[in-house]
Amino acid sequence: MTLIKQENHQEGFPEPGLANLTNPGNESYEIIKTINLTKRFPLVLALDHINFDLRKGEIHALLGENGAGKTTLSECLYGYYQPDEGEIYYKGKKVILSSPRSAISLGIGMVHQHFVLIRSHSVLENILLGTRHKGFRIDVSKAKSKFEILCKDYGLDINPDSLISQLSVGQQQWVEILRSIYEGIEVLILDEPTAVLTPQETNDLFQVLGRMKNKGLSIIFITHKLKEVNQIADRITILRKGKHIVTLNNNEISEKKLAYMMVGREFSIAPPKNEFQSREPPIVELSDICAFNDQKVLALNHISLGLRPNEILGIAGVSGNGQKELFEVLIGIRGKKTGSIGVKGKKVLKSSPSIIMSLGVGSVPEDRFQEGLIPNFTISENLILGFQDSPAYRIGLFFLNYQAIDNYAKQCISDFEIVANSPQQQIQTLSGGNIQRVILARELSQNPDCLIANQPTRGLDVGAVEYIHKRLLELRDQGAAILLISEDLDEILALSDRIAVMYRGEILKNFAPGEQTIEEIGLMMAGIRPDV
């Protein structure tokens, strides 16, 4: 379904006079233009002489893998980073953006992946917080009517008095966007806006973006999802490793070609899938689990699941619906209020990470740096984290056998194709994909009977995602049970042998792929119960 029709750039262009003033003779007036924009970080050339332009009233997709420079480029345009070389032109005039404040005052706004809203405040209060006022008093009723007019213009239904915490994630994103527009911006930068949305919410967002475009707003849309690019963008710029690869009109080339240009090599989009359904008894069984989250609110509401050998069970759902708590209960760091966990037919009476690990359950946590590894440790040291007491890595009772550990690390580095100089390299100097390979190597080297993976590919580049998917499928084919928690519905659909949709701590439905359409799954993710 294509919501936004391909439009001529001039159509959505309300101020032809201005365009002719600043850039006479050019029909498509460039609101932002960069010339040879270069940004270096130590050891990395993040942006390499980028020539990028954004036309008035277009949606311009910035496409690239993680680390391609998409975010760095937009942070330069938003004044968060200062480029080392090159120039930025805004409406034909050279500008130096020394801070986000100066970008906003020029009319450039950005919505980040992680929202910066105060949850206990109302929508209107959050909108007003970002704006600058003259004088001491804030005219709330005037602000409110201005906000309501904005909402009406874009066909959004948001009550300015409701608290942020009462809104869905999609609505919160609208508040973020409206906050920028309220300031009177002309350029809106959206950093991976769909990462947190259900398919329906994504469609809604695209409709709103289309309306904004028609009103003359220019939009930079950062993503690594090809499908969205095809759906919404007017033009596409592909970045790869800090270099500008190409800028083209949408639908000029196929999705496959786009993918090729983005990654720089061929890759298979859909990995092969298992055809049979597991009938064996589950390796890990959860029955009737209830648990609280950190705020002491019920986050898991009578969850029952069985993880069977030779099967990947995918948990679909928008983040914050209990996935984190489910993961933590499973690996033994979160207490449960009711219910029980059974491993290989035996009830686990006292659950702790070391007990769960000793039963052959591996885990890949959501937050690699905070939960998965120790950034200041070497690759070797990280590979034995949790297994440091194993006799294989020991000399005598007290000491670690670093030679054995290094040999093991070398084996892992070659087995898991980790790009590293040596086992002694500090792990935080590796790229995200390689870090995740280290974590995967650590868990898989123990030959787990069950693997619990929470967002195992989030934020990784396509190559690393492909590799991790391959490894998960191999593990499944070797007979392991896998629980895959992911916000990426495409990933769930591609890998899972069974799918369960989670909403507000409940499993709404547990089904085989193909039994439900994507629309139905999307509705469940939004909390609408399937008709039984």
Add this chain to the structure above:
Amino acid sequence: MPIRFEKRQHVGRLRQLAAIGIALATSLLITAILVYAAGADVTAAFASLYQGAIGDKTALINTLIVTTPILLTSEAAVLAFRGNIWNIGLEGQLYAGAMFAYWIYASTNGIPAGFYPLIIILGGFIGGGILGFIPGILKSKFQVDVIISTVMLNYVIAYFLDFLLGSSWRVPGSFYYQTALIDEKADLPLLINNPPLHMGFLVALIMAGAVYIILKWSRFGYKIRAIGENPRASLFKGINAARTITIALILSGGVAGLAGAIELFGLRHRLRSDLSPGFGWTGMMIAMLAGRDPIIAIPAALFFGALENGSLKMQITTGVPTSLVDVLQALVVFLILGSQVIANYRLRRVAYEH
């Protein structure tokens, strides 16, 4: 053109060393200004400080003796601090070590002299270890904050010592709150006779090596470092933080206790409530100064010991009070730690647009 701070992504070794050099020079300069302001001869003051610290063999040996307790307490601090276990109770653990060793000495009258070094070292370690164990168990069983419990135990042990010195341990008929002089046969053996150097410094060096080996090579050290660097990942991977923290506090307390016992049996030979003029606190400063590295702590402790020792001569010959050295020490810690932070940033000129 306004200027703003920007964090460096990478700090070179050379830049760090340069920062330390500048910090040291600045500390000396400020101290010199203070000496000058006090009306003393700056050159003479520094010359006598140097003479008193390492000017001749006697000065050098004395520096080693002064360094011994602060090297031990700094190693105790390093061991705990690496796990982000903020053991602020080194001072109390030092006294506990001295008291426990003294108690064993006093209650084992008449054993062969060869046993005394063992009593001193084991007694000191166990005494300090017991005082480390208490906050450890409070933390692991009742989640009592380590900083609070260790700092409060400093007072408990200080008043307990006062009580003992005022009652059963008091030398009969003495006006002072102090024990009797320790029997000569129980003195810590000497490494060098003239000028005398007791074996405490060697013990301290061995402990520095032991702390290094524990942290770098042992399973226990791995767990301490893991908990210190990332407690959440350690929890996720099943490392038993409660047990690790408790053992770390026992060992840290034990090493601090050694400092007390060695100071008592090597130098003071009489237990009083002024056994330590703050060795525990100085040890923490040295540990932080050394970046929690057990090997770098050795030169750092020697530097502090040399200043401490040299300050006596400075006071005698130029009249500059020894407390000025405390100022210098504090300045060094303050400026070096500050310089390490500053070295992580750079100044950058930014332009405003419009």
